[in-house]
Amino acid sequence: MKNFYTSVVELRQRFDAAVETHPYECGWADEAIFFVETHDFSPGSRLTLRVQLSPDGIRWLDEGSELDITCTGFIRVKHFGGFLRMAGRAVDTEGRPVPVTVSVRLALKG
C-alpha cells in the first residue's frame, strides 16, 4: 500500500508581499497536489504562484507549472526530487501588489 500524507503547510497565513510557502521535504512521494485557498480576497485580485523545486530546501528553481487563481485552486506536480514549495504574489485589478492570506494543503502520495 502506498504512503499518503497531507500537510497543511500554511494555515490562514498572511503574506504582505512575496508569497513563499514553507520548504517541504517530500522525496518519498511520487506525486503531489497543492490545494490553495485564499481568505477574504478582494474581488478582482489574483494570486499567481509558481511551483518550485530545490536540491536542498534553500536554493529554489521554477518547476514550470503555475497556478493563477482568484479564490481557490489546485495544481498537480510529479517528478520533483526532494523539496517543494510555491512562490509568487497577489495583485489587485490594477496589477499592484496586495497582501494575501492563504491556506496551502500539500497532498503527497508515494
Place this chain on the structure above:
Amino acid sequence: MTSTGFFDPLPRVLVTDDFDRGMSGWLDLRPNFVAPGFREHSDDIDLIHWGPTMLSSATFAFGGTHGSAQGTYSLKISSRAAAAAPDQPPAPGSMGLAIKRLAVPPRTRRVRIEALVAYKAEQDRPGLGVNDVRAFGLYVDLQDELHRYMPGVRYVNAVAGKPVRRWQFYSPTDVTDEQWSYGADGWHKAGIDPQWFGARQGDGSTVATTWFADGTQHLIYNESDDKLNWTPLSLTVNLETRAYEEFRVGNRRLSFPVGAHPTLAPAYNDIEGLLNPVFFVEADTDRRVSLFVDSVVISVETGEQS
C-alpha cells in the same frame, strides 16, 4: 523496530515508529477548530502558524543526503523563521511540534518514551547556527480520573544567542489560569501546555520549569549545520504517582528530585486516559530550526496497583 540497541523499552511495547515506513501517526500539533467559522477555540496566543512536520531524508547542499539512524527517513519538526525575546510569549511560527495520539492500556503503571534525535539550524548562511536553536524537548499529555498533567523535559540550548546547554523539566506552578495564558480569559488550566504557556524568563526558564541539578550537558550539535548525530532520549513516568521516574539522554542519566512531578491540573472533558507524546523545537532567532526524530518507541509496564 530498527536500531534496537539504542532502546531499552519497558515490557509491553505499544508502538515502534520507524519513519522509513511513513509518518506513523505523527502530525502537527494544532488547536481545536471548534469555534464559528472553524476558528480555533482560543486566541490567547497564535497557535496556528507553527512550522509543519515532514518526513526528511536530511538532505543538505554540501553533504548531500544524511539519512536517518537506520534507513533514509526521520521525522523533521520545523519552526518558521521567527522568534520572540526569551522573556516573551513564543512568537507566531517560532516553534514546531509533532504529536501522536494514543490511549493508556489497562493497568498501566509506568510509561516510557524513547527516541533518537538531532537538532539543527537551517543551513541558509555561512557559519555555525547552533546558537539559533533556543530549545527542544519532549513531553507527554496524560489524564486520569482526577488530573491532566504534562510531564516533560526541555533542553535549553541557547537564549538570546548565548549558549545555555542545560536540561529542565516541567514542574508545578501556582499561577492562576489567567496568568498562565498571558492574561487572557483562561480556557487553559495552569500547567497545561507548558511548552508555550506560563511566563518566560530571560534565562530560559518559565514559571513551570525546574532545572536539573546535574542538567548541564553539551549535546552533539556537531561542527556544521548539516551534520547530525543521532542521540538517544528516554523519559519514564510513573502513572500511579504521576511522578517522574527517569530521564536518560546520550550517555547521561539525569536525576529528578524525589517525588518530582509536573503541575496536576483538573481533568478536562472527554480525554481521560489519553497518552499523547509531543516533540517540539523552538527558534531563538529569525531562522528556521529543526528537530529530527527517528524510531520512536513507546512502552509500558502493567500490573496490579502497588
